[in-house]
Every structure is written in C-alpha cells, then in structure tokens.
Amino acid sequence: MATVHQPPNAPILVSFPDADALVVSLSAFLVKAQKDSIDKKGRFTIALSGGSLPKMLRGLIGNPAVKWNKWQVFYVDERVVSLDHPDSNHRACMEHLFSKVSIPEGNIHHIDTSLLDDLEELSDAYEKDLIREFAQKDSARFPVFDVILLGMGPDGHTASLFPGHELLLEEDRWVAYVNDSPKPPPKRITFTYPVINHAARIVFVAAGKEKATTLRSVLDVPEEGLPSARVKPVYPGQLYWFVDDAAAANVAYPRTPFKL
Numbered sequence: 001m002a003t004v005h006q007p008p009n010a011p012i013l014v015s016f017p018d019a020d021a022l023v024v025s026l027s028a029f030l031v032k033a034q035k036d037s038i039d040k041k042g043r044f045t046i047a048l049s050g051g052s053l054p055k056m057l058r059g060l061i062g063n064p065a066v067k068w069n070k071w072q073v074f075y076v077d078e079r080v081v082s083l084d085h086p087d088s089n090h091r092a093c094m095e096h097l098f099s100k101v102s103i104p105e106g107n108i109h110h111i112d113t114s115l116l117d118d119l120e121e122l123s124d125a126y127e128k129d130l131i132r133e134f135a136q137k138d139s140a141r142f143p144v145f146d147v148i149l150l151g152m153g154p155d156g157h158t159a160s161l162f163p164g165h166e167l168l169l170e171e172d173r174w175v176a177y178v179n180d181s182p183k184p185p186p187k188r189i190t191f192t193y194p195v196i197n198h199a200a201r202i203v204f205v206a207a208g209k210e211k212a213t214t215l216r217s218v219l220d221v222p223e224e225g226l227p228s229a230r231v232k233p234v235y236p237g238q239l240y241w242f243v244d245d246a247a248a249a250n251v252a253y254p255r256t257p258f259k260l
C-alpha cells in the first residue's frame, strides 16, 4: 500500500466515543501542556473561545495538578457586550470554569468595557494587553500562545473569522474588530490568523453530528473558503482536532490514538 506522506505538523485528529471522554482527555492534554510551559518559562498562556468550549473545560475543575496562578488567559474572540451580558464569552467562561477554581482575577484578560462604543479603540486596547503580556511586538513577530482553543461553527467559522470576510486576509494586526458578524451579535473583536497560527498548540474542539459535514470539508479536502480550514500553524506549532465520533462520522482523515 502506498505510504501517504504528511507534512511534519499535519493536523492530528483524535476522536472519542462521546463528549465526556473528550472532556477527560482534553483536560489531561491541557495539564501536560501547562506543565511543559511552566517548566520552561514559569507561566502558561492560553486563549479560549466561546460556544460550547467553556463547558468542555469542566475536567479542569478540582484538578490539583492545575497551577491556576501561572495561567494567563485571553479570549480568542469576544462579543462587544458588557461582561455580565448573556452573549459574553467571558461570562460563559466565568460561569462554567473560573468561578469554580482559584485563578487570580488579574490573570484573566477580558475586554475593557469602558470602550464598548468604539470598536477600534476596544480592539487596540486588547491588542495592547497582548503586547504587554508577550512584550515582543515588532513588524515580524507575533505572540506565541502555549495553547489556543477553538470551536467551529456549522458554516466553518472559527473565532470571529467568518466565510468571505475581509479579515480572513489580515496579516498585520493581532486583534481586529467585526461590526457585521453574520451570527449575532454583530459587533465582536477577534484574534487574527497570524496570532492563531503562531501558537505552539492549536486545539479545535468539536462534538456532535451537526459538525460532521463541515469537519469533512475541513480535514479531507480542505476548502480554503472555510475559515477553520485556514488555521495552519507555523512550524513547529501543532494543530489538533479533539472531536467525538459523531462529529468525525464522515471523515476519512486518519485518526491518531490519544496519548500524552
């Protein structure tokens, strides 16, 4: 049989029987990534998405191996609403995770809600927060997160990067704004591809049969028009897909057994 040669950092697809099994392994994966990062540089930088993702982090709650005081948390994207608004990704992460663990408040980097009326200022301020944390912005450099966690919408969008939007081509800014999101609410800020693609580990989390068709179009014959298919880590960064068997049902792409 012919050997299929994959590039050294081709996506790694791991599929679990159900969402609960996914949650357990995702938690183990994050604990390992956290340990490697803290051993190397004394901190762990991670960016979180909204949607169902905050709930999928429940395996971290009560886990004594998690060194919350070493975590620096950003949001991959955020809806431009107050922090207690039901649409807020920060609120979802607070409810499902951070209110249940002992993370210092200052380690969670949310949007500056005094700037909700000015999208440009708001996204600039969030970019400045990133620059402060990573302290290395120049024309050629981007922050290197230890982990970026992404979800994928049924239209293939990820973060607030939507099909056909001009932001898919953004190469310079770290954080950009959207005022015409096809999915409500229309106003959002989002990491751009250069930030996402420079992460050491990018992990998509997708569960449920509603993801099956899109996942196939992203992994088997990647359609460049799908924002999720444009997530391509800069080597040596590694892209992982943590999915359940329902989401992977139509996918021919080879599965990798989960191991740490």
Ligand SMILES: O=C(O)[C@H](O)[C@@H](O)[C@H](O)[C@H](O)COP(=O)(O)O
Pocket (backbone or CB within 6 Å): 049, 050, 051, 052, 053, 151, 152, 153, 154, 157, 158, 159, 160, 183, 184
């Ligand atoms: O801002 C949004 O519109 C959502 O947060 C969205 O980006 C979500 O992350 C994906 O649609 C995946 O959603 P699920 O993880 O809930 O399937």
